[in-house]
Amino acid sequence: MRAPNYYTHPGFERAGLRRREPDWIRERVLDPxxxxxxxxxxxxxxxxxxxxxxxxxxxxxxxxxxxxGALDDIDERLARGEFVFLGVIDERAHFALDVSSVETPLEMLRSPALAAAGIAEAAVRFADLRQLGARLERHEGALLAFSRAMLFWHSRHRFCGLCGNPTRSEEAGHMRRCTDPACHTMHFPRTDPAVIMLVTDGDRALLGRNKNFPVPGMYSTLAGFVEPGESLEDAVAREVREETAIEVAAVHYHSSQPWPFPANIMLGFYAEAETTDIAVDYNELADARWFERDWLASHADDDTFRLPRLDSIARRLIGDWLAGRADTPLVAKPTIKPGPRVSGSR
Incomplete structure (x- = not known):
């Protein structure tokens, strides 16, 4: 068994039934x-x-x-989606906290508790999770990803998509309901499925370079969104065909990964090539080519060639294939360790 993909947290208890217990949620908000x-x-x-x-x-x-300030408006802040209940670790409730309405939140978050903990104020900052990636502990990255994804959804669903009236957060942040009594449509968090696949031909792997890759010389697996009325296997075959003209035969599932940039679930596959002649769709890719296994293993991340970032399932697919671990299952229950706090420490 191997570690789960980044941004996954199998040992986290989401405690979904508690979301419908407003009294319990209020108590947890005020719990030290x-x-x-x-x-x-x-x-x-x-x-x-x-x-x-x-x-x-x-x-x-x-x-x-x-x-x-004074926390005498908890219900209203819950209704706005500023507090989103994530779940429980070691009997401690965890919430995502939206501080976007505050222009300078760091000024307020920096407190004597930082000095007491021996943490310099300059060491605390808000950062883009995409820039942190694999530098974070896996379980911490998963909690940050969950928080980011939920609050992004709230920020994009403040109005009803059916009638245009405002919505309010319910179920501790896991549902928004239209405030118009004639509508009352319920809106739930969404995640967009995308397939991501390493196509192989014996000891060769098909990698492509997207036109928008920010890193020079980086090649990655092919990927694309699942279309309505399409199976995952069909999506794999279609995306490979559209981007490279390669036909695939057998398709094997590997694993999945939440990708909160902004709200995707990546479904990883291996696919065996049935044809090998490449015809690149230059509207999608800048290049695509076959790479020998030995060459990839010896040139990964050298001066002119780059593989995908370490926190991505694309890198996991390539790495497991290179190491001959494509069929090894991922662990389902990792050990959980609490992370640090910056204020209000006990």
Whole structure:
């Protein structure tokens, strides 16, 4: 068994039934043991000390009061989607906390608790999760990804898509309902499925270079969104055909990965090539080619060639294929360790 993909947290108890218990949710918001994970305009709060890798940062109700003042409007903040219940770790409730309405949240989050913990104020910042990636502990990255994805959804669904009236958050942030009594449409968080596949031909792998890749010389697996009325296997075959004109035969599932940029679920596959002549669709790709296994293993991330980022399922598909571990299952229950807090520490 191997570690799960980045941004997954199989050991996290989402406690879905608690979402419909408003009294319990209110009590958890005020509980000194509760953990709040701040998100400011899609950026997550992290701690970076000296040469150490970044860690996810969180606050308690003490820090919450520093941002919002008196907490006498919990129901209204829940209705706006500022608090989203994520679940429970070690009997401690975890919430995503939207501080986007505050222009300078760091000024409020920095507190004497930082000094007491030996953390310099300059070490705390809001950062783009995409720039942190695999530098974070896996379980911390998963919590930050979950928080980011939920609050992004809330920010894009403040109005009903059916009638245009405002919506309110319910079920501790996992549903929004239209406020028009004649409509009352319920809106739920969505995630868009995309297939991502490593196509192989014996000891060769098909990799492509997207026109929008920011890193020179980077090649990755092919990928694309699943269309309505299409199976995952059909989506794999169609995307490979459209982008490279390669036909695939057998398609094998590998694993999945939430990808909160902004709201995708990546479904990883291996596909065996039936044809091998490439015809690139230059509207989608800048290049596509076959790479020998030995060449990939010896040239990964050298001066002129790059593989995908370490936190991506694309890199996992390539790495497992190179190591001959394509059929090894992923672990389902990793060990959970609590991360640091920046204010209101107990």
């Amino acid at each position: 043991a509760t953990v709040f994970i701040p998100v400011w305009r899609t950026q997550n709060l992290v701690i970076e000390i000296a040469e150490s890798e970044p860690r996810a940062a969180s606050i308690t109700v003490e820090g919450l009061a520093a941002v919002f």
